[in-house]
Amino acid sequence: MSRLDPDRLFPLESRIRDLARELYATVHDLPIVSPHGHTDPRWFAENTPFPDPAQLFVTPDHYVFRMLFSQGVPLESLGVPRADGGPTETDGRKIWRQFASNFHFLRATPSQMWIEHALQDVFGLETPLTAETADSTYDHVAECLTKPEFLPRSLFERFSIEVIATTESALDPLDWHRKIQTSGWNGRVITAYRPDAVVDPEFEGFAANVEQLGELTGEDTTTWAGYLAAHRKRREFFKSYGATSSDHGHPTARTEDMPQSEATALFTKALSGKCSAEEADAFRGQMLTEMARMSLDDGLVLQIHAGSFRNHSTPMLNRFGRDKGFDIPTRTDFVRALRPLLNAFGTDPRLSIIAFMLDESTLSRELAPLAGVYPALKLGPPWWFFDSPEGMMRFRQLTTETAGFYNTVGFNDDTRAFCSIPARHDVARRVDCAYLAALVGTGRLAEADAFEVAADLTYRLVKQAYRL
């Protein structure tokens, strides 16, 4: 029996469920446009088989291992590498057994749905994951991975990916992207400009990173003017590998629009490693405005991912390093934080600024009212923990009445879990169709308009907002 209900995520009432199903039928085969994510370009450059099932589904997926860890499963037993070089499980089968026998802890989470969808649709597996089925499911997936139709490029095509963006550091040589570009393969894999390492004075090795930025661009990045020029050159370089956006992961949504003389002084202080935490935050904020200024010239879309308290657990950071599930959302103030940037450029319709949030209380109070009036500002889809059926539904309910549909930008899968990409987009399409059907059923949207909006949310808006 299928693990997946064909009507999953649709409204319960039968008339509206029927309409949701009809809406979904018109969008479920549309190509995937993935403008923001973390897949590895090396996969598509080399096109060699993915390693074992645990490396594909467990070890790199912080949604999965954080939940198992919360229930007492050691990260080492899931193969998560130790920052201190300590021992960790390397036998994929053993990791998979841990995963399968604890899979029930993921009940009713998006991860459960994504994984079951991927196992069923990508690997043809309809067995539930349990301690009993651990070995047989492992064997099945492992065998699939040896076949040509499970190579990265084959899956890319099978998933109907029209375009996918990876994310690279500003200092990345983009060698894998170059290899893809020159390989003759016609899959569209583009990069995105992520300059955290060279705009955040608190980033490890900031000064050295800025020096390296100078070497890469031939600019004197010890000066503010040279530093900005280096960014401009680097952005051009990223554009030559398809980039249409930059991306910025900041602890707050703070922006600044200080006089250039102040910015110069702050930059000098940052390079010298003497910034206070407050000054570092101000510098990051100033750089968002500088990036917007550059966008007016080069057209890159500005993505702001704000509000995560990174590495909440010091012992876990020391033991396992960054990005191990200990980044926790915090309260964010977008109204005051975005004001300098919006005062500078917010009314310019040539600019595209996409704000992502981890604080749902800001949706109806701050973000929808801001996006509903500033032409430059759009709302990114629900991010991280909110990339979920309930999160998506709340997002629409809390933003549409004030910001409408057309100040949103479609879906981001934002993932490195390649096999989950079709599942993630499918969830978004289903939730949007469910929401639209309920609007029609309650007389808030004409039925014909709902079909148009469904296509807009799935396909048209993302291409427009990200200039793809």
Next chain:
Amino acid sequence: MSRLDPDRLFPLESRIRDLARELYATVHDLPIVSPHGHTDPRWFAENTPFPDPAQLFVTPDHYVFRMLFSQGVPLESLGVPRADGGPTETDGRKIWRQFASNFHFLRATPSQMWIEHALQDVFGLETPLTAETADSTYDHVAECLTKPEFLPRSLFERFSIEVIATTESALDPLDWHRKIQTSGWNGRVITAYRPDAVVDPEFEGFAANVEQLGELTGEDTTTWAGYLAAHRKRREFFKSYGATSSDHGHPTARTEDMPQSEATALFTKALSGKCSAEEADAFRGQMLTEMARMSLDDGLVLQIHAGSFRNHSTPMLNRFGRDKGFDIPTRTDFVRALRPLLNAFGTDPRLSIIAFMLDESTLSRELAPLAGVYPALKLGPPWWFFDSPEGMMRFRQLTTETAGFYNTVGFNDDTRAFCSIPARHDVARRVDCAYLAALVGTGRLAEADAFEVAADLTYRLVKQAYRL
């Protein structure tokens, strides 16, 4: 075909939908009681035809023009006047064409529903608004406006308005209200006392305004005692034109109850223009408590509208002036902010204080618990962006369990868009009936009680809370 679903906003499940329909049938013809809004008393005083359709539906409606602006439509092309005297579109037909051809940006917003309701029910138009129908709809509405049955007083009667309150500055001579009062027309149009210009030290021309307040009342408003006496006289004057409430739009919900000696000193400082931002906020807070003290004598209901960051965009303020859609909600703390006022007068059941919010996170956490215990405090209906189907439903879901129904005060349309008034009240009645039907359907309210509560929410509570 009608653009309006007769069952709009009712629950989807058929049994409960039937009950919602029955509940609605008992309230949809009840008279409109509109205790707070911004219609122009001149309309009812002069009773001349409304100007062209664009002046009625587009140019004054910030919900509409802010959304179109967010999608790149210049405000000038919608006829919004420039503060700097620059050129702006004056041809109503051209404005209407912009509006109609961009109307799809309002999909699923309350504005769409209000406008379609007004066009259909007030003007008999069932054509969708599009670029193609722009001219024909414009002509149709324009022609209607020339007819006697579309004069302001005719519409007032047709809308079954039992009473409507306008809002006037404390310095307003209330000439239009006098004209209405002496006209022989028996429509009940009353004023409300809005003293922001004379209680907010940061209001443009504060000192001159206070001086004028002195001239109007014959009091020496350079002294704290005279200033308070002037307010008392002015409140009496407003009462003679029907006022039953005062209204206060403050950036925060802060109240103060300082010793009179401190208040005197702060007032003197405010008059001299030397208040810091913090002191100005404290003075506004003190004046809420002073107004409550006056209410105990003269019975005016105290309305507090808090939490808007006004004029978020400096360039737009410079170009177009205030109230152009750039007022953005902010996080508000009611627990600490209202405490001085509530400590002073909160347990006095003779007093009626109505708090409005723009921060939904405070509903279940702060406002419902406060209103559920302080006899003087009631919850105003969802305001501004939250005057919407989803906003109203969340308001009930987040407040009823803790504050009940009887610490709420019915609906406010809060609008200057006269033709949308029936639509707005209709939305509130439908959402309340939908909510009540769902309570009955889930065994949380007896069916007979639901009919009583429906009438209370529509008609009885607003009259009681506003003493109408």
Next chain:
Amino acid sequence: MSRLDPDRLFPLESRIRDLARELYATVHDLPIVSPHGHTDPRWFAENTPFPDPAQLFVTPDHYVFRMLFSQGVPLESLGVPRADGGPTETDGRKIWRQFASNFHFLRATPSQMWIEHALQDVFGLETPLTAETADSTYDHVAECLTKPEFLPRSLFERFSIEVIATTESALDPLDWHRKIQTSGWNGRVITAYRPDAVVDPEFEGFAANVEQLGELTGEDTTTWAGYLAAHRKRREFFKSYGATSSDHGHPTARTEDMPQSEATALFTKALSGKCSAEEADAFRGQMLTEMARMSLDDGLVLQIHAGSFRNHSTPMLNRFGRDKGFDIPTRTDFVRALRPLLNAFGTDPRLSIIAFMLDESTLSRELAPLAGVYPALKLGPPWWFFDSPEGMMRFRQLTTETAGFYNTVGFNDDTRAFCSIPARHDVARRVDCAYLAALVGTGRLAEADAFEVAADLTYRLVKQAYRL
């Protein structure tokens, strides 16, 4: 006719309602496990009849009297005792008349459902409570209370209470618990360790309380070491009366993990009564971490109830004392506040820390992400105003996708209203079954899993989390 809909709180759509009913059928007879509450152990020790109906349903129930007070009913007329010794109503029948004739103010609140459930299921009364039925319902309940089957122990058994925890001050001699233990009755009534009076420097009589703690334990509580040793002894004493948890009611969720030398100095300052508000908060925060440290040895579960602004109304505090409905929730930051404690012990799966919240905006943003990764941290059920059908449903919707089911701990009734205990657990079971049925109906949970989870949420998780 029954006042209680047998399908109350179930989803409206019939197929899913059927499933909710089936799920509920499997859990509604499970024993009640009540790990946190405020019943009086004296009831079970003495087993004498409860006093009159008003003393049972009205006078001690702040949910009820706060709502009636908000509508202008004086607390004195409801028999609430005056702190200043002033007169208050003592005639149970007169109090009951006030209650019954104002019962409609509780429409659609949880209190209405709990009271109607208790009157019907415990007392066999199906008459609505109104002014007209006041005397007959009073007589009926009063007569019941004279019968042996309405004695505390009889009701305890009739309610299928497997175990109930009361809450006692660290200084309580636990005499009633001793009497229960030695009475031969086999009802399981246990205590919980509530040390607010001896860990909060702002608690009335703090220094004297700490001195008394020393006397009770034979430790020198003028020293930090002796003070901690006294806590350890006292915890052992509470354990001998069944305690499996400590409970901490703090204004904020702040924790500290300061060096012991600093803690020593702060303790000395606290004893001398010279702590600032900030230092008192830090000391309370440090004590949470000390309690966690003790938990690692003695196994007591650490419950943190944070975020209430106690005694909001000074006049009411002066007139009626504490706990009279004027404790108002406030905004809480768990991410920064819990960090010192979580950094110290959060990854230790031997520890069980249960966090309760009064700020729903933290559920999806902070608490679910924290509980979804730290093995020591679990989420307490919705507390206080959120112990309600809507509150419980929002709790599941806002936490499950990120924290799953298994980082929650079942239900707490947290009440001193003994007769409402079955009603409160019943509401929780119904809401959970409604939620689970909707998950199954939307393809997010397998039907067989839903039955297992229903039993987990009702029975298994609470026993596991509280080590019962």
